[in-house]
Amino acid sequence: MEKKIKKGLEKLHLSDNKIACLIPELSLKAFVFSFDSLPSSREQRERIIRFRVKKQIPLLPDDARFSFDRLSSNSSAKIFVAVARASIIQEYEDLFSKLHLKVRAIGVPTLSLYYLLNKEEERDLLLINIEEDSLSLIAGLNSEVAVYRLKQFIPGSLTNLSGLQKVENIVKEVENTVNFVEDKEKKKVNSFRLRLGLLEPEEEMFSQLKEKLSLPAKGIEAGLTSKLGLREKMILSPLVGQIL
Incomplete structure (x- = not known):
C-alpha cells in the first residue's frame, strides 16, 4: 500500500502535507443517534454519546476513539457516530507519517x-x-x-x-x-x-x-x-x- 500511495503522490504534486483519510468501514462501528437536544459543552456531549454507544457495544475497548458529525435535522439533534480502536487509526497515521503526511481528518x-x-x-x-x-x-x-x-x-x-x-x-x-x-x-x-x-x-x-x-x-x-x-x-x- 505504501508504494501505491507514494506513486500516486508523485502525480499529485501536493503543496500541503495535510490530508483526509477514509478508513475501511469494516474497521469501525457507526451509528445514527437522535437526541431531543444536546448540551453545548463538547465534554458533556461526548459523555452522552459514549453512553449511547456503550448500549450498542457493551464491551467497548478502552482505547476506542470517537468521531461524530452533527447532521442537519429539523426535529431533533441527530448525530452520526463512528467508533474505531486507537490502534487501528494509529496504523494509518503511522503509514502516512512515513510519507511525510499529516492526517487532518478521518472519515467514513x-x-x-x-x-x-x-x-x-x-x-x-x-x-x-x-x-x-x-x-x-x-x-x-x-x-x-x-x-x-x-x-x-x-x-x-x-x-x-x-x-x-x-x-x-x-x-x-x-x-x-x-x-x-x-x-x-x-x-x-x-x-x-x-x-x-x-x-x-x-x-x-x-x-x-x-x-x-x-x-x-x-x-x-x-x-x-x-x-x-x-x-x-x-x-x-x-x-x-x-x-x-
Missing part, C-alpha cells in the same frame, strides 16, 4: 458519499456503496440521514460467485434494508444512488443492478462535474465528498 466513506448528494432534489433515498468486502447503506429521509447499515461479505464471496449471483445477493440486502427503513421510519424510499467501489470494473453488474432494483437508480458519479473519467469518479467519490 459512505457518509462522505452522502455529502455529495443534492438533499433538496433527493429527499428520500437509499445510498448503496458496494466495496470488495462490504455493502454499506445510508437511508436519507426528508433530506436527513435516518439509518446506516453495514453488511460484511464473506471473504472471496464476490469473486467466487457468478455475476448474476452477486447482483441477486446485493439486491436482496438492499430490498431488506428498504423494508426495514420503511417499517421503522414510516416513510417511503423513492430512489437509489449507487456506487461500485470494486477494484475490477464491472459495468455489466451496474446495469444488472439498475434493472433488478425495485426503484429508479443512478450512479453516485452523476453529481460530480470534474473532468475525471467514470472509473476515477467511482473510486474517488468518497474522498471528494470528504473534502467538499
